[in-house]
Amino acid sequence: MKYSGLINRCVRLRILIFAGLALAAASLPGCGKNSKGLTVAGSTSVQPVMELIADSFRKHRPDQIIDVEGGGSSAGIMAALTGTAQLGMSSRRLKEDEPNEKTLTAITIAFDAIAVIVHPDNPVVKLDLEQLRGLFSGQYRSWKDVGGSDRPVHLIVREEGSGTRSAFEEMVMKPSGDGGREEAVDAYALVQDSTGGVREVLRGDPDAIGFISLGAVTAQVKMLVIDGVKADFETVRNKKYRLTRPFLLVSKGEPTGIAREFVDYILGSDGAKIMHDEGLVSAGR
């Protein structure tokens, strides 16, 4: 009895503390963050190549501190807008609701292709955009529907917020022509939070289909021909391959000073060479 009273009091106390803290939580102010030097932040699709270019750039300008950070396309655009970073990296075009030309300058630095990949044992070698949309929207549930064997389709997608996913949705899930309504990705699609994750799941599952950056395609998976075009440097450069996306750098207004210098370096021959080695097509001259 003695104990039950004590515990009862403890329980009540716990509720009180919990409720009190929860209430107090809503009223606290936020805190800001400052940064110095050239900070480039954003898309983790752009980040690896940007780090390589920054390494090379540092050799020309050892006096400058160049900081390359991830965070994703949306965060990169926000960072450029708020001034947390001078340059934001984005692996997708600016959205209509994002403050575009007026405040932000977007510079296309490269083109990347999204490769649609399947298990090497899958007999399917090519798809058109309609079929691809039908597969990822869940309309086609069997590989038979797109000319394969009578096996269920296992979809693998990236998580919400990923630049690769939003680029895929933009290019594949929206029927061609403006005004077409974007179809939702099938809810039963497996979600992986990295390119490596998508590739690993796909490697173990002969019925799976997924999408990753062209530069990340390995010999362990099979890349599909889309709309009759195989993705390679040539077809990405002349945009014959349908699933290409731009890599952008965004800045608030025109980039100036060291940011300008860095952008010019990226678009120059050194930048183009590094991008080529990474499987990207430079947008520079």
Added chain:
Amino acid sequence: MPVDEFSAKTVGALSAREERIRRLLLVMALSSVSILALIILFVFREGLPMIWKTGVSAFLLGTRWAPTKGAFGIFPMIIGTLEVTLGALLIGVPLSLLVAVHLSEFAKPLTRAVMKPMIELLAAIPSVVFGFIGVTVIVPFVREWFGGTGFSVLSASIILGVMILPTIISITFEALRAVPASYREGALALGATPWQTAIRVTLPAARSGIVTAVILGMGRAMGETMAVIMVAGNAVVIPTSPLHPCRTLTSNVALEMAYASGDHQKALFATGVVLFVMIFLLNLLAGLLVKRR
């Protein structure tokens, strides 16, 4: 007289020192509490406004989660969390109880001395290792024998069922050891077999300890993130079959945190708030059940 004076002085000095140490320890204890307070403050400050903005019922009972398109319903994830936790308990609890009964009531001292530390070692295996075993062994096994993609509620339940074993076994074992020997002796003297004694007398007598063990195991299953992300498939659907993929609340936060910004990020904090409340209620339940002992 002088002797008494001296000792009184020493005692006074000593007790002042004791008092200082006592205060220091109190400050230490409070610092850990204040860390908890700060975490709660931060999570609620970031998450609560988003729940109000979406609407409590739209957030908790909404079935569509497309945070980049303005849909924030986490109902499938609440169900996913509960299903995976229930599955883990269905697999883990019977196994744990039988292992604990064996260790406590039937095992020879040598067997116990070897098995007990080994089971406790199971708790020291990092969850990513469990996840890795899940992806390379359990998922292909489920895909080949039961169908589907293999990334499923079932796979996650199996992995979590194993992960909660050490928690439940250890606490149940201690609870069984705490049952007075006279209970067993009495049952045996009345002609019960050792098995009957263990199942009908010792186990019921240790009931409240076992309930605590199960609830702690449940908390562990609910909070596990890494291993679940690797095997559950993470699709935002209400799973109606053990072979369907699912996403838990913890997975949702970990999975989308990297690229989330704005409302999306706040919605992830709000997911954390819901998880927080669920775990808190669970702890409360545990407290109440122990009280009823």
